[in-house]
Amino acid sequence: MSQNRWAQQTLWGWGRYPRVESLVARPERRKEVLDALADRQGDPVLAFGLGRCYGDAALLREGRVVLTRRLDRMLAFDPETGWLRCEAGVSLEEILHTFVPRGFFPPVVPGTQFVTVGGAIACDIHGKNHHVDGSFADHIRRVELLVADGRVVTCGPDEEPELFWATVGGMGLTGLILSCELQLARIDNPYIEMESIRVENLEQFFEVSAESGHFTHTVSWLDCVTTGKATGRGIFMRGRHAPAGTTGGLSLLSRLGRAAPALINFPVDGPDWMLNQATIKAFNEVYFRKHPKGQVNSIVHYEPFFFPLDAVRNWNRMYGNRGFLQYQFVVPPDPSHKAIRLVLEEITRSGLGSFLAVIKEFGERQHGGISFPAPGPMIALDFGIAGQPLFDLLDRLDRIVLDAGGRIYLGKDSRVPRHVFEQMFPELPKWKAVRDAWDPGHVFQSELGRRLGLSGGQR
Amino acid sequence: MSVLILGATSRIAHELAHRYAENGQSVFVAARDADEAARVAADVGVRTEGTCASGRFDATDFAGHAAFLDSVRETVGPIEVAILAFGDMGDQHASEGDFEAARHVIDVNYTAAVSICELLAASMTERAAGSIVGIASVAGDRGRQSNYIYGSAKGAFALYLQGLRNRLFKSGVHVMTVKLGFVDTRMTYGLKTGIPIAAPDAVSRAIFDAQRGRSDVFYYPHFWRGIMSVVKAIPEAAFKRLSL
Missing domain, CATH: 3.30.465.10 (Uridine Diphospho-n-acetylenolpyruvylglucosamine Reductase; domain 3)
Structure with missing residues (x-):
């Protein structure tokens, strides 16, 4: 007899959009996982971990979702x-x-x-x-x-x-x-030797990025609201694990977050207007100006370096009940950075601000299939769900990315049209063939998979 | 110094194993599913860098209990703390129509506990040291139609521990009864209730501290003592009409 209890539950990803009801089990023993597959009664199945995919990758309507959190040995x-x-x-x-x-x-x-x-x-x-x-x-x-x-x-x-x-x-x-x-x-220790450099425009970002190859970790915050000559300005951060003997401390925010997680929390939904064009612009201006011109060197704990937003629990609720999504894409290297410029112009023209935007150049390593990373500059942009104007904007961004030979990240997606997705991943037919050989009956499905024809067909 | 945890595949038992191992004690975890017990032991070992052994324990194999305890002692030495975390809620409905199902629930939750505790008591009395922790349930505080087979077995276990505590007191052996309310485990998964559900790791920390503080009867979450005193105070003439 199976020992799994299946409870009707509504699940969502980090973007809190969409939200989907499923039958959900939470096995605690290995045998219970095997049982979960056996007692699915014809329903499709999907695993759900910590729910940090932004969109519908870990959701499954009219199916069975297996929470993996207790399989943690x-x-x-x-x-x-x-x-x-x-x-x-x-x-x-x-x-x-x-x-x-x-x-x-x-x-x-x-x-x-x-x-x-x-x-x-x-x-x-x-x-x-x-x-x-x-x-x-x-x-x-x-x-x-x-x-x-x-x-x-x-x-x-x-x-x-x-x-x-x-x-x-x-x-x-x-x-x-x-x-x-x-x-x-x-x-050698929990610390990161970090340099942050204020970059005044996109051109300078790529210059700094090119000369940062000797740093193991690089990323840049990107102001995607400001236009003109300062298009693409931001703060470039590069770092490496600090050598033995380095000491340092936690940032104030991280220390507060550790001492009182409930204090640094977003326990309720922000109002939908909280992050709008004006507040985002103001934030970007302050954040950019706060950093002195040029370069700042520091020793930081790994938490604020890698996980600055983890200090604020439930920061995703800042976007209000409407939810949000992230548009993350990579395009092949191009000395003129045409696609990146077009994307930034398109966003400015739309009047829809992205509160959080980052840019980084990926390296050469590429797994293939439908895995995301590929050589070239990558940008991630958060947007509050703003209805049709947002989806229209993203359709236009898809076009730019596609024309440049780039792709988007499925882990963040909840809306890319199937025909666009299919052109972004040339190895998709091969991936599907392997998948179907191992799962001809489409036991494993997800909302994302159904939407993009990965498994479970059109819906 | 060694700690034996029986029924180790429960989340609470798993967390308890962590608490004792990170405190530097040798832990032995046992469960009917030996593979699963081994996974728990591996996890405790990797995370704490402490010692955690594992083995198979079948609660209803009464005849095998003595040999089982011998094998534990061979592996980790004299048992300082023994925690009985095994149990089986069974299916109340099935137990009503099928005596074998009811007997299984009684055997796992009560008979097996008596068998193991008597053996532990004998060796602990000899050394005039040790601690026996029995995880009972608030379900044993008052019989209710929805789970009285399980409830009566857990209630009997609590009563047994009370007597054992009384008997072993003068030998310096500690006996603790833990009565748990809702904890976020397999038993309560999917349960819709307005009563807060405790996290297993918080439960393990509370039990660990209570055991070291040589507590007698320990409710967790603590407010369950209050809830149960109200439930126990309802006159039977009224209680029998309720559907709780």
Whole structure:
């Protein structure tokens, strides 16, 4: 008899748009996960970790969602090599908490530590070190996957390589990730040697980026409201793990956030107008001017460097009940930066501001399939859901990205049209063939997968 | 110094294993599903860098209890703290129509606990030291139509622990009864209630502290003591008409 209890529950991603009702189970033992697949009664199935995909990647209407949070056992660790074997529901926060004091760091971290390793593989997440270390899956040697026919299959670069290839960045549609082996990187202490440089325009961003190759971590905040000669101005941050003997402290915000998470919290929805063109413009001006001209060097704790927004719990509620989304794309390198300029112009013309915008140049490493990272400049833009004008703007941005040979990130998406998506990923037919071979009955589905024809067909 | 945790695949037991291991004690976790117990032990070992062994424990294999405890002692030495976290809620409805189902619930929650506790009491009395922690339930405080088979077994367990505490007091052996209200575990998953549900790691910290403080009867979350005193105070003539 199965021991899973399926509860009717409404789930949403980090953008809180859309929200979808499903039958949801939360297994705590390995056997219960296997049961979950067995007692699905014909319904499609999907895993859900910490819900940090922004859109509909982890949602499934009229289906069964398996919460992986309680499958969070760390199974083995080799301090000689840094290899960690753990279950899919272990979060990067737990890995950091456990291993930073022992001199290890996750090989790749995104902008939040509240993601599971299962989600990190399914989205093939990237971080500030992509130009040096590639993406998350570049540090994975083995994934244990529950596949559609009920078997548990181990895959990796050397074992069932096609299944592994399709699972990395595969948005959870090849099977349910049970566990993995990932290699943690050595560090000497929790601190980052950081340099921040005020860049006055897009041209300067690319100059600084080009000369920052010797820094393992780079990213730049981007003011995407200001136009004219200052288009693309921002604050470029570059850093590396600090050498032995470095000391430092936490930022005020992080210390407050640690001492009283409830204090630095956004427990209720902000009003829908809170982030509008005017407030965003004002914020951008202040944030930019606050940084002195030129360069500032500092030693910072890894938390404010990697996860500045984690200090404010539920910051996603700032956007109000309407929710928000992130438009994240990468385009191939182009000396004239035409696509980037067109995108920024398009946003300005629309009158829709992006409160949070970042830009970074990815490195050469590319996984393929439907994994996101590819060489070239990447931009991520947050937008409050503003109805048709926003979706029209994003359609125009799609056009620019597509014309430049770029693509968008499925982990953040909730709206890209299928025909656009299909042109963005040339290896999609190959990916689909592998996926379908392992799951011909489309057991694993998601709202995103249905929308884009990845699994479950048109809806 | 070693700590034995029985029923280790429950989330509370898993968290408790962490608490003792990070406190430097050797922990042995056991459960009917030995593979799962091994995963719990591995997790405790990796996260705490402490010692955590595991093994198979079948609560209803009464005849095997003595040998099981011997094997635990062989692995981690004398048992300083024993925590009984195993249990089976069963299915009240099934238990009403099928005596075997009811007996299973009684055996797991009560008979097995008596068998193990008597064996533990014998060795702890000999050493005049030790602590037995039994995880009972607020369901054992008053019989209700919705879960009285499970409730009566847990209630009997609490009564048993009361007697054992009385008997072992002069030997210096500590016996603690833990009565848990709603905790965010498999048992309460999907439950819709206005009463706050406690996080397992908070529960484990509270039990850990209470055990070290040699508490006798410990409700967690604490407000359940109040809730249950009200529930117990309702006259039977009225209570029998309620559907709780």
